[in-house]
Amino acid sequence: MPTLVLATANEHKVREIKEILNDPSVEIITAKDLGVEDKLREDGKTFEENALQKARAIYKATGEPALADDSGLEVYFLNHRPGVRSARYAGENATDEENNKKLLKELGPLSFRRRTARFRCVIAFAADGIEEVVSGGCRGIILEQPRGTNGFGYDPLFKPDGHEKTFGEMESGEKHKISHRSRALQKMMPVLKEYFTSAG
Ligand code: IMP
Numbered sequence: 001m002p003t004l005v006l007a008t009a010n011e012h013k014v015r016e017i018k019e020i021l022n023d024p025s026v027e028i029i030t031a032k033d034l035g036v037e038d039k040l041r042e043d044g045k046t047f048e049e050n051a052l053q054k055a056r057a058i059y060k061a062t063g064e065p066a067l068a069d070d071s072g073l074e075v076y077f078l079n080h081r082p083g084v085r086s087a088r089y090a091g092e093n094a095t096d097e098e099n100n101k102k103l104l105k106e107l108g109p110l111s112f113r114r115r116t117a118r119f120r121c122v123i124a125f126a127a128d129g130i131e132e133v134v135s136g137g138c139r140g141i142i143l144e145q146p147r148g149t150n151g152f153g154y155d156p157l158f159k160p161d162g163h164e165k166t167f168g169e170m171e172s173g174e175k176h177k178i179s180h181r182s183r184a185l186q187k188m189m190p191v192l193k194e195y196f197t198s199a200g
Contacts, residue, residue: 001027002196007058007068007124009037010087012152013181017069020176020185026196036061047071047084048133051124056131065127065195067188071180073154075117075142078106086153096153100146103157107142115142119158121180123188125195132191136183151175 004026006014018028031037039057044050047070054068072086082089082103090098107115122135139161146156148168156168160178167175176182 001025002199003027003029003064005034005058005062005064005066006030007040007054007066009040013069016172016181017185019172020182031058034062042070045084047120047122050084051122052131052133055124055126059126065125068124069121069181071119071121073117073119077110077114100154100157103142103154104144112141117142117158119180121184123184125188125191127195130195132188134184134187136180136187138178138180138183
């Protein structure tokens with residue numbers, strides 16, 4: 001069976017990507033499974049740079065086709081911060097809870113109209129003779145208090161436009177219908193399909 005290596009150390013992303021791709025004909029493993037987690041660096045200035053850097057590094061280290069996700073939350077009032085620094089917003093090893101707390105503090109009692117935000121996800125694929133980068137977004141607002149315990153990261157604070165539940169209150173299938181990650185992966189699917197069909 002052909003193999004696809006996920007160039008991420010984030011177990012939540014691994015779970016979501018596996019659920020969204022839902023392809024039993026490809027074996028999905030992670031950089032950690034192959035002991036090359038230390039090759040994952042995120043020092044670029046954009047999601048695109050980081051995603052491509054991770055996919056390339058893992059393809060180079062393993063010789064296997066690699067898929068990377070770089071993603072984050074852009075809050076308009078904060079000039080698109082935390083953006084690429086979403087995971088480290090409240091400090092280098094910050095927990096999701098600390099990041100959420102910092103976000104709530106920065107927004108304070110701002111009205112809903114000014115609490116608009118967008119999740120962005122950039123997916124990069126690197127394999128022999130091919131590099132592809134695609135992206136997806138999802139707009140919504142940042143609530144004043146967390147709601148729900150599903151998902152990860154900023155999910156309990158993010159209520160997508162046109163929906164009553166936060167990502168933290170949605171079942172994973174509901175989130176995948178509209179999420180930034182799912183939208184980006186839908187764009188990447190034809191590329192993966194073509195690659196794995198001709199490779200194998
Ligand atoms: P990365 O590893 O630099 O791409 O960090 C991504 C960070 O963005 C995560 O640690 C979360 O804080 C945030 N993030 C990305 N995607 C999601 C999502 O689907 N839900 C909630 N938070 C997310």
